[in-house]
Amino acid sequence: MSRYQFIQDCTELWPVQVLCQVLGVSCAGYYQWRGRAQPAPVPWQVAAQAAFLRHARRYGTRRLRAKLRAEGHAVGRYALRSWLYRHGLRALSTRPQRPRTTVADPAAVVAENRLLGQPAPTAPDRVWVGDITYLPLVGGRWCYLATWRDACSRRVVGWHLAAQMPTELVLLVLERALTLRQLAPGFIVHADRGSQYTSAACRARVAQAGAVPSFSRPGNPSDNAQAEAGWSTLKTELLPHGTAFASLEEARLEVAHYLDTYFNLDRRHSALS
Template identity: 40%
Template sequence: MGHFQPGDLKMVYAFILSQELIFPVITMCHVLSVSRSCYYVFRNRGDVVEDRVATKIEAQVVDAFTLHKRRYGTRRLVPELLDQGLKIGRCKLRRILREKGLKAIQPKSFVPRTTDSRHPYPISPNLLKGKAFPVKINQVWVGDITYIPLKGGGWCFLAVWMDLFSRKVTGWQLLNHMKEGLIVEAFKKSWSNRNASIGLVVHSDRGGQ
């Protein structure tokens, strides 16, 4: 027994405890050079029982997590484990998963595409390429579409036209779809607000939407 430090002894006793159903205690204590009476004192202590319970809980958590192929986080594991008879809070569950190095796979959130290059329509030429920056308003308008997530789920789409010289929005339209009417209505508002003249250059993503 003199070969082991107190911390080492606890590990040895824990090993013997885990093997009790396989090997005789007296044999393991003799082979490992530890006192059998001291081992029984260790085994009958309350913290050993707590360790057993904790180990059982951890094993049940790991089993449930593995069963669902790492796709269940704490929110879904809590009711799952409750159905199995284990009442455990999300904080404790999160701690066990963290200590075991387990992390649920996060599903990729759906994000609508505002640009689609896979279409049969021709791509408009880039009229701004090689051109000087505009020197006054209503020479160049640039347009774009962005998506806005809704609180209850789903999306709405915002089409905006902006004067490239003044950097001010000339018109916009918000709809629950990204059809042709979205950008057209926004453009109509821009035209109405600015009364642009002939020669205006309109630049967007050149037919990608």
């Protein structure tokens, strides 16, 4: 069942324009879809749609199941959870669910933190710091922004945005940065202990580039503070008032303009003031 089906089943309760706006689809697209032949909806899903909208996203799977069973629909929480996920619907939560971007591999071989006690670099391309952050998409989804940032100039020397955050995401960004910069052997590449950075593939590419690896100490997120600096500002300026990007493609366009045109070329960084 699609979001358009959800809208069609709830038009007696809410105007089509409001439903389209809430679910992030166009009215034209809905009416075009409605002109095609559609299979009959499952009764419990129709009831779930009505209850979910009637209670303005305040009902999660537990309350939805109780509501549906009171109406004679025998449906379990797993089926409800799957149905909500397929349609990008998420109930309100007092504790926002945010993805973890740093998941350490306890078996990985890592290097020491080579930045501890060292003065800040006074020239570009002596130290790069890497990090991954998440950005929200409509429907409770996420995308992941990986960057490498120069510790002296504070410029982002490489970035990419993807729907997942495998090791390949970090490697792609590192490859782009290495292609664009002329680096002397011995420069430091620093990151946290996330499995993407401590992976054999990432460590091998860092060694091939003639760089020296450096990692944050366990349980010390402040060791990678410079890489993480600016994420809250980026999210506030790109997504005011807790909004979300409509799609991954929109997120990439907005982030490209922000980082390549504004952040790197125009924005004054407080550390350099």
